[in-house]
Amino acid sequence: MRRVFKGAVSGRHLQVGLACAALLVSAVMPAAAQTIELPDGAIDLRNLQSQFGQRGNTPQNASSQLDRSRTGVGGVDNYLNMPSGQTQFDARDPMDPAFAENAEMRRPSPLERQYSQRAGKRLEQFGYDLRNERRLTSTALLNGSVPDDYVLGIGDELVVTLRGQVNSTTSVRVDREGRIVLPNMVPVAAAGRRFGEFREDLTAQAQSAFIQTNVFVSVGSVRSIGVLVTGEVRAPGRYTLTSFSSLVDALSQADGIQKSGSLRALKILRGNTTIAVDLYDVLLGSRTLNDLRLQDGDQIVVPAIGETVAVQGDVVRPGIYELKSNEAGLSAVLELAGGPQRARGNRIDVLRLDKSGRNQVIRNATGGAKVVAGDIVSVDLPRDAFALEGAAEMPGGRGLAEAKTLRDVLSDPYVLSANPYLPLAVIDTEDPVTRQRRYVPIDLQRVLDGSMNMTLRERDRVIVLSQADIRYLGSADVQAVLRGEQPPSVKLAVDRTITGEKLAMAGAASFPAEDAATSQSSQQRSQARRTREPAAGTGFDAYEAYQQDRDRQQYAPRDEIQDGRESDGTGRPRRLIGTYQDPTNPAGVRLVESDVECGGLQTLASLASEGLQQRYSVAMRTGSRQLVDTSVIDIRSCPRIFHRHPDLLPFLLEYAISIEGEVRFPGVYPVVPGVKADTVLKAVGGVTLDADSDAVEMTNVQGERTADMSLRQLNQSTLNPGDVVRIAARVAKREVGVVKVAGEVMRPGRYDIKRGERLSDLLRRVDGLTAEAFPYGAVFTRERVRQAEEAGFRRAALELEQSIPSVMASASGQEAEQARQALPFLQGLIASLKATKAVGRVVVEVDPTVLAARPELDFVLEPGDELIIPKRPSHVTVSGEVLNAGSVMFKSGKSARDYIKMAGGVTSAAEESDAFVIYPNGESEPLSLGRFSDGSVPIPPGATIVVPRDPQPFNFLTMTRTVVGLLSDLALSAASLAVISRN
Numbered sequence: 001m002r003r004v005f006k007g008a009v010s011g012r013h014l015q016v017g018l019a020c021a022a023l024l025v026s027a028v029m030p031a032a033a034q035t036i037e038l039p040d041g042a043i044d045l046r047n048l049q050s051q052f053g054q055r056g057n058t059p060q061n062a063s064s065q066l067d068r069s070r071t072g073v074g075g076v077d078n079y080l081n082m083p084s085g086q087t088q089f090d091a092r093d094p095m096d097p098a099f100a101e102n103a104e105m106r107r108p109s110p111l112e113r114q115y116s117q118r119a120g121k122r123l124e125q126f127g128y129d130l131r132n133e134r135r136l137t138s139t140a141l142l143n144g145s146v147p148d149d150y151v152l153g154i155g156d157e158l159v160v161t162l163r164g165q166v167n168s169t170t171s172v173r174v175d176r177e178g179r180i181v182l183p184n185m186v187p188v189a190a191a192g193r194r195f196g197e198f199r200e201d202l203t204a205q206a207q208s209a210f211i212q213t214n215v216f217v218s219v220g221s222v223r224s225i226g227v228l229v230t231g232e233v234r235a236p237g238r239y240t241l242t243s244f245s246s247l248v249d250a251l252s253q254a255d256g257i258q259k260s261g262s263l264r265a266l267k268i269l270r271g272n273t274t275i276a277v278d279l280y281d282v283l284l285g286s287r288t289l290n291d292l293r294l295q296d297g298d299q300i301v302v303p304a305i306g307e308t309v310a311v312q313g314d315v316v317r318p319g320i321y322e323l324k325s326n327e328a329g330l331s332a333v334l335e336l337a338g339g340p341q342r343a344r345g346n347r348i349d350v351l352r353l354d355k356s357g358r359n360q361v362i363r364n365a366t367g368g369a370k371v372v373a374g375d376i377v378s379v380d381l382p383r384d385a386f387a388l389e390g391a392a393e394m395p396g397g398r399g400l401a402e403a404k405t406l407r408d409v410l411s412d413p414y415v416l417s418a419n420p421y422l423p424l425a426v427i428d429t430e431d432p433v434t435r436q437r438r439y440v441p442i443d444l445q446r447v448l449d450g451s452m453n454m455t456l457r458e459r460d461r462v463i464v465l466s467q468a469d470i471r472y473l474g475s476a477d478v479q480a481v482l483r484g485e486q487p488p489s490v491k492l493a494v495d496r497t498i499t500g501e502k503l504a505m506a507g508a509a510s511f512p513a514e515d516a517a518t519s520q521s522s523q524q525r526s527q528a529r530r531t532r533e534p535a536a537g538t539g540f541d542a543y544e545a546y547q548q549d550r551d552r553q554q555y556a557p558r559d560e561i562q563d564g565r566e567s568d569g570t571g572r573p574r575r576l577i578g579t580y581q582d583p584t585n586p587a588g589v590r591l592v593e594s595d596v597e598c599g600g601l602q603t604l605a606s607l608a609s610e611g612l613q614q615r616y617s618v619a620m621r622t623g624s625r626q627l628v629d630t631s632v633i634d635i636r637s638c639p640r641i642f643h644r645h646p647d648l649l650p651f652l653l654e655y656a657i658s659i660e661g662e663v664r665f666p667g668v669y670p671v672v673p674g675v676k677a678d679t680v681l682k683a684v685g686g687v688t689l690d691a692d693s694d695a696v697e698m699t700n701v702q703g704e705r706t707a708d709m710s711l712r713q714l715n716q717s718t719l720n721p722g723d724v725v726r727i728a729a730r731v732a733k734r735e736v737g738v739v740k741v742a743g744e745v746m747r748p749g750r751y752d753i754k755r756g757e758r759l760s761d762l763l764r765r766v767d768g769l770t771a772e773a774f775p776y777g778a779v780f781t782r783e784r785v786r787q788a789e790e791a792g793f794r795r796a797a798l799e800l801e802q803s804i805p806s807v808m809a810s811a812s813g814q815e816a817e818q819a820r821q822a823l824p825f826l827q828g829l830i831a832s833l834k835a836t837k838a839v840g841r842v843v844v845e846v847d848p849t850v851l852a853a854r855p856e857l858d859f860v861l862e863p864g865d866e867l868i869i870p871k872r873p874s875h876v877t878v879s880g881e882v883l884n885a886g887s888v889m890f891k892s893g894k895s896a897r898d899y900i901k902m903a904g905g906v907t908s909a910a911e912e913s914d915a916f917v918i919y920p921n922g923e924s925e926p927l928s929l930g931r932f933s934d935g936s937v938p939i940p941p942g943a944t945i946v947v948p949r950d951p952q953p954f955n956f957l958t959m960t961r962t963v964v965g966l967l968s969d970l971a972l973s974a975a976s977l978a979v980i981s982r983n
Helices: 002-028 045-055 059-070 075-080 097-106 110-119 195-209 247-253 279-283 330-336 406-410 444-449 467-474 476-482 488-505 513-532 542-555 599-609 620-629 640-644 648-654 677-683 711-715 759-765 783-810 814-835 848-853 896-902 960-982
Strands: 035-038 041-044 157-163 168-173 214-221 224-231 237-242 266-270 273-277 299-302 308-313 319-322 327-329 347-353 359-362 370-372 376-380 385-390 396-399 425-430 437-442 461-464 575-581 589-597 656-661 667-670 691-699 705-709 724-729 734-743 749-754 779-781 866-869 875-880 886-889 916-918 924-926 944-947
Touching: 110 308, 110 319, 110 376, 195 214, 224 247, 237 247, 247 299, 308 330, 327 330, 330 370, 330 376, 385 640, 406 444, 425 648, 467 476, 467 640, 467 648, 467 667, 476 488, 476 599, 476 648, 488 575, 488 589, 575 599, 599 640, 599 648, 640 648, 648 656, 648 667, 677 711, 691 711, 705 711, 749 759, 759 848, 779 783, 783 814, 875 896, 896 944
Parallel strands: 224 299, 308 376, 385 461, 656 724, 734 866, 875 944
Antiparallel strands: 035 041, 157 168, 157 214, 224 237, 266 273, 266 299, 308 319, 327 370, 347 359, 347 376, 385 396, 425 437, 425 461, 575 589, 656 667, 691 705, 691 724, 734 749, 779 866, 875 886, 916 924, 916 944
């Protein structure tokens, strides 16, 4: 039964029940309570219904009005108030009539479509975004004082205050006779008189009737007037307004003028008088709204739009404008559009329709030219101009009249910015016949020297690169793309995106603190991207979206769109797509859009995907060398010049050479064929102090190598793309690094060493040992040995981890029990092997007398070596499986067993036969302890006796002796660290 009832309610019965409940509530609700509370205030339903009565009582009109009242303002006002090129998101149901009405208001008019198609960019009609708040009630509040020129009429309420012989305040209305009647005064005519004139007349009569009495008059409320609005408006009809309302108020009540209506030929029919109104005067500020005040019985006629022209390009207000006649002067039309943005230097072209309705272009129109209906006036830069981009103090357009060649441009020493790259600049030029654009490399140094020049043409772009732009060629992102790998910056952005998604799924309120700034900037970029993209599902048709995209491309800055260059067709910034290994994805890989924007990397990636890395073989040398030599990743942000010119980055890499060795900034550098090597060396910062001036090697693109060149010979030679230059370092007689001496020496500290310097030389430099020195216990460490020991520890830990599971699985009976008992110990041993820091100790002889007698013990030092000579100890350390591990006093003649007894003796788990001693110099030797032997090995002061654990519990392991050896190594490291820590 419950299931059946639930199914019935979930169907149409629920709708019928809700409708009945709504009727019942509305019938019971008192009239005073019929008010809807809205975010912007309250609306009286009765007044709202009376407003519907003026527009008709059809359900369609009522629904539309109610929906518009919920939004606070009319839908048409929302659209007309939006800036050009933007869309407004509407979250309502597309089936809502108000939704469809708003979409219709935002739809481009046929006139806008026609002009936009002809101009190739979006153009909107001017003036139809005029907005005034619509009034829902017939009586509106009057804010502010009433001007003196306000004409009083029947129904106006006046508040008259007398102060003096008579003190009173009276509210009185203008009666049907056009008078006001005050106590103890004769009636005063008011209707048809200006408020200022009436106030003066009333003051004079009151002062004549009363002695020393002042009169104060104000308007309490204004009368209602009826106005008929007809013609090209969205909602023609009769409206009730206040006598203070203007023409714009009436048009707003009628939902505004349609784009098919005229703004310049409106008429106000007042009795037998026709008043012509040009709304352009109001929009452009030459007329006030007070001049357009309405009177009762006025009829407003909005005729169809007249002749129009369009203005586009570099003007203040591009758009479509209505003319008063069939033609107008060019200066007057430009004045309607706010005038050109530049004070001078404008190229004005006129697109005019011929007799067949096809476009014809009138070039270089002057200010006295005539503009006829249907013309499109375009204001742009003159064609005889070029652009200077990149490393320039003042980039931008320049006229060819003042600089016809590149040398003329560079004649001013302050044209280029600081630190430009002179071996190669690029001129993005256009073939005057085919209109194909191409890059032309040029040597700026030769242009500055006067040995080279180039004539500039219109629409050329001179691209001057900076040192930072060139160093991006050797960055990790570029090198990764050349190798066919994912750029590190993209990988970082993808990881950040995935982390944010996981945090959001986990319910995290925000990103981690270290990513807050990055997250905020990413959100801002995402918001900007959403703003640039056309809105979906808001009533726009395909043409609207197409025109918006065309408009964005036309007005987009040069860092997003380039004429004739490859683009994505939407005007959006180029964002690189990264991959993420997603096991939940059937393909195993998920594509993620990163926030990395670089058109140059995208173009380079497309070329690399075609297997064209061979042409960039020289440029890839830097990347392979960086991967081998260092783990530091050179992540740089993409220079804007490569984002503005996506094809420039592959072009530069194709002209690259490789400079390696002892220069300030080795790497990849593009050059013009035949560039002087001296120019390139200056660009890379010159050679370092360690450079060998007679050890220069140069290899050309054919593989021919010239070795043993001098720097002078190199400076006199020329370089070509594909060459590799290597400047070798001088053979250093001093090692790179220092050695450290501590402990009981006369002069401890850090010492630089030369090649081939030995330990005896170092001991002489420190002035020998002190009287308390114990050379037999010296600890000598070497970095290479330490790294090898740590690698051995990690390898042993890995072997133990891999062997334990198989042994545990194969063990049975007693061995299985032993394995379970030994498992905690082995896990602790593995953890110790992973955590223990190796010392890198080497057994050496540091006694100067011994070294002098035995030269073979005197070895060569290396950078990073450390020598610690302790004081003579007076104790012996006993560790391992003894009852009281620790240090005991050294006593001459005592055996190993004696020292073990002094430590409390061995435990039940000890294996005395495997005990060993670690001598102070780091050597170790078995003690050979047994039932009938106390160990014949002498125990010197500073020695460490180690009693290992009985390996019997580990018989299940095939590597029992390895475990014992590892314990010995750990004990030796601990003993060495104890000596180092004390010194």
